[in-house]
Amino acid sequence: GQNIDQPTEMTATEGAIVQINCTYQTSGFNGLFWYQQHAGEAPTFLSYNVLDGLEEKGRFSSFLSRSKGYSYLLLKELQMKDSASYLCAPYNTDKLIFGTGTRLQVFP
Amino acid sequence: DVKVTQSSRYLVKRTGEKVFLECVQDMDHENMFWYRQDPGLGLRLIYFSYDVKMKEKGDIPEGYSVSREKKERFSLILESASTNQTSMYLCASSSQTEETQYFGPGTRLLVL
Numbered sequence: 001g002q003n004i005d006q007p008t009e010m011t012a013t014e015g016a017i018v019q020i021n022c023t024y025q026t027s028g029f030n031g032l033f034w035y036q037q038h039a040g041e042a043p044t045f046l047s048y049n050v051l052d053g054l055e056e057k058g059r060f061s062s063f064l065s066r067s068k069g070y071s072y073l074l075l076k077e078l079q080m081k082d083s084a085s086y087l088c089a090p091y092n093t094d095k096l097i098f099g100t101g102t103r104l105q106v107f108p
Numbered sequence: 109d110v111k112v113t114q115s116s117r118y119l120v121k122r123t124g125e126k127v128f129l130e131c132v133q134d135m136d137h138e139n140m141f142w143y144r145q146d147p148g149l150g151l152r153l154i155y156f157s158y159d160v161k162m163k164e165k166g167d168i169p170e171g172y173s174v175s176r177e178k179k180e181r182f183s184l185i186l187e188s189a190s191t192n193q194t195s196m197y198l199c200a201s202s203s204q205t206e207e208t209q210y211f212g213p214g215t216r217l218l219v220l
Contacts, residue, residue: 004150031207042112042198042211043151087151091207094139094158095166098151 002026004099006088011105012078020073020102022088033089033096034062034073043087046073078106111135112212114199120218127186129215131199139202140182141209142166142174144195151198157182158204189219 003025012018024032031050035043049055049064049071061074073086085101115130131140139158143151143166153166155174163174171193175183182201186193196216200209 033208040214042213045208045210048208095153095156096151096209098143100148100150 002092002097004088004090004097006086006099006102008100009103009105011107014078014080014106014108016078017074017076018078018104020075020086020088020104022071022073022099024069024071024088024090024097024099026090026092026097028092029066029090030093031091032062032064032071033087033091034071035087035089037085037087037101039084046086048091075104080106080108082106112199112201112210114197114212114215116215117213118216118218120220121186121189122220123190125186125189125219127189127217127219129184129186129197129199129217131182131184131201131212132180133182133199133201133210133212134180135201135203135210136179137201137210138179138204139209140176141200141202142172142182142184143198143200144168144193145198145214146195154184189217191219193217194219 006022034046037043047062087101088099089096112133141156142154157176173185199212202209
């Protein structure tokens with residue numbers, strides 16, 4: 001079976017750091033995507049991890065452990081515009097498998 | 109920049125109507141996808157296509173069909189719309205050489 005687990009909601013304060021965790025169990029695995037989705041808008045690509053380890057891209061970093069079926073998205077220096085849903089999506093051969101997403105609210 | 113466009117942002121249809129949702133991408137991508145997104149369920153794959161005239165069923169194809177007559181265009185068809193097909197529909201595309209999928213703005217469909 002296929003299962004992706006991430007928290008439903010998180011809150012944080014502007015300027016803070018937040019880590020959004022994702023655990024997954026899939027029948028095949030090639031890598032893991034993170035997408036950001038603002039309310040009423042399309043998902044936009046944030047990161048793609050294939051190998052174990054941390055990949056940093058500006059204020060956002062993504063970590064993957066293939067052996068543990070675990071990933072996290074780290075957001076630093078939070079801004080109000082980071083309020084959005086964050087979707088964890090393992091990639092299996094040719095398809096993305098989406099979790100239900102984590103809705104992050106950033107407060108002043 | 110990759111651009112994926114969808115024919116309508118909002119659509120209201122009646123039960124039993126035939127509904128066409130159009131998606132066009134301008135990056136010469138081989139792969140195109142149709143998802144629906146519902147609260148608490150995330151994005152679920154309806155159909156996808158790796159080439160013109162080619163289609164594959166996703167996880168929830170029942171009640172839907174697709175058409176890919178041209179490389180840049182992928183249409184989702186609801187043969188006889190039902191109220192449980194009220195949803196946000198998202199189209200995406202990707203190339204054969206890069207796994208990243210790029211999404212269109214979505215069509216919010218309401219079936220009355």
